[in-house]
Amino acid sequence: MAAIAAGGSIVLSIVVVLCLVGVLLASPLGILFAGGGSGPGSVSPSEAVAQINGELAERLEQMQVDADCDRLEITGAPPPWPEVLAVFAVRQSGSAESGSPAVLDAAQVEALRTVFWDMTKLTSEKKTVEHPASGSAVAWTEEVLSVTITPRTPDDMRVFYQFTAEQDQALDALLDNSELLASLAGDLTISSQAAKDLLAALPADLAPERRAVVQTACQLVGKVRYFWGGKSLKIGWDDRWGTLRQVTAAGSSTTGTYRPFGMDCSGFADWVFYNTSGGEYVIGHGGGAHAQHTYCTPISWDEALPGDLVFYPGDEHVGIVGGRDEAGDLLIVHCASSANNVVITGKSGFTSIGRPVYYSE
Template identity: 70%
Template sequence: MTARQAAQAANRALRAVIGAAKALAAAATAGGGVVIAVVVVICLCGIILASPLGIFFAGPDETTGAISPAQAVAQINGELGEKISSMQAEGGYDTLEIQGQPPPWSDILAVFAAKTAGASDGTTVAILDAANVEALRTVFWDMTKLTSTPSEVEHPASGDTPAWTEQILTVTITARTPDDMRVFYSFTEEQNKALDELLANSDMLAALAGDLTISDATAKKLLAELPTDLNPERRAVVETACRLVGKVNYFWGGKSLVIGWDSRWGQLTRVWADGSSTTGTYLPYGLDCSGFVDWVFYNVTDGEYVIGHGGGAHMQHTYCTPISWNEAQPGDLVFYSGDEHVGIVGGRDENGNLFIIHCAFSQNNVVITGREGFTTVARPIHYAESVTFKHSNG
């Protein structure tokens, strides 16, 4: 079967399965069947994965270096932020203003799938390896146009401050629509049909861009090697932390008390918190180090506990008990000197060296590293409080 014939067959199967799945989902919703509804989503993803249109649904593969859609999205979002920041820095502008936003990732993924897998010579079985991430990046930039306009504002003298001229750069983001891309890429009839089907199910594509499935190979290995007798709540902390590895950009002052994926993540946002070299720039919204730790504990406790009680890494440290490195267990916290950075102990390697899960400015994402840079380890008092609470209510 040629790739074109496979695409035609996949389109027919995709339409049939989506119709049946929607009917099942409606019935499940009417009957309160949340579990059934989840199964429907899984089945839908499975069917699309088996089709040529499922190029970006395939899971990560350590042997090929393939990554998940959510990881690719975070990577490209970070590149957009870097591009805009460099435009400001290269011109020496005092102020940056942004007008517009990139197109929704559901649109970008739909166009990418139709273009890459729906072509007559398209790929019938593919994953997001380096080549396909580059192809996705190309679609993103074809759909995201940046233009810039400089301007000046004269500020009169005020008190001890002399008059000065503010240099402003306004960057306008123009988002191309899927209909624009049909023409731009000269889509065939089959590609247009495929695009229509995918756009009709944009919610599912958006969910893939913010998927919390643990997909990073290092994270999977770390979880597989956790002690079998590890306290369930500690295990939940590590598992929840691993759900964001590679998927959420670093953002100074970024916090989130949201259960699950925060819809703000990835949106270009001005960094408003003082004290960072990024303050005043526009970056994809995400988490800082303490915001990541807060999100993890908030999600593990179903929104009942914020470990920093509204503060940053230092406040989180005050709600911990000091312990030695030999006592460190998965789920404990580690800190830089002066509480400048915080991470979560993820486990140990075969030599007993610690793995740390943290949202790192240097790598602009949630990563798993060794303990380099961390100087102290501490145990959240939450664990003791949680046990006491369970015993008193058991």
């Protein structure tokens, strides 16, 4: 009942589905609707999905390095996450060493990782591409690694894992309700303990619009990877997040590589204010971090309040003031390339602060 209360309608729907196929709520299937647990080291399904998506990109990058190729070409895509989660849950329900059903902990994440890679086949071929001379450009040659990603289907995994008749029945029920599992992979429930602690420490008299900005920012902590040039003006979870895409925006060392789609720092700030305002306000009005800075009033660090914006020198990076730690030092919520995710850190690196005109409009 506590898990149902914590997870809302998505949790309730999944519980109903599982009951229909006669699966006990105490089984390891419960890890999919336990809200990520609250113990040390527990994570939410959406955090685990983001982590494994990043590992796929890292493996592809390492394949290119090992093959000593100039460029990577990708064909195909990994299996949809609802299918992976369904197979994982059913496999764990038949495992004698499945771990605690109440949390998705390190052992469970490792089991999920195993299922993902069992369902994801990578094959590669190295080829030499000749580029003829054209105009003033001379002819040149490049080595290309062509990687094909072939997903294995849930039916493949029934055989591979030798599911019982009861497990087959449970898998059918989960696949028939794949939209519920998709909601888990893109859940906006605040699950990061650091984010929960930050919100709990917000001043009681904080203006509602500022509190809403910080709460919205915390929804993505640990769940959305950094992607150079990544933007999203969508209310709620963007289904493109986590899908493997090539970085096409110029100006980054990652340009041309394949990574899980996400957002850059200014894209994150835009998404937060866009969602907080119900789709009515874009903090940068279509620009990047510099444009966002121009729509702020300069303030001193002592005046900082949760929801204000902070910037690196030259507006190379932007973050949102989330609050203060026990020592009174500022905490910043931002999508950081160094962490490759939405994180909460101190203000190191940020040299200026501004108050968005959003709060006075």
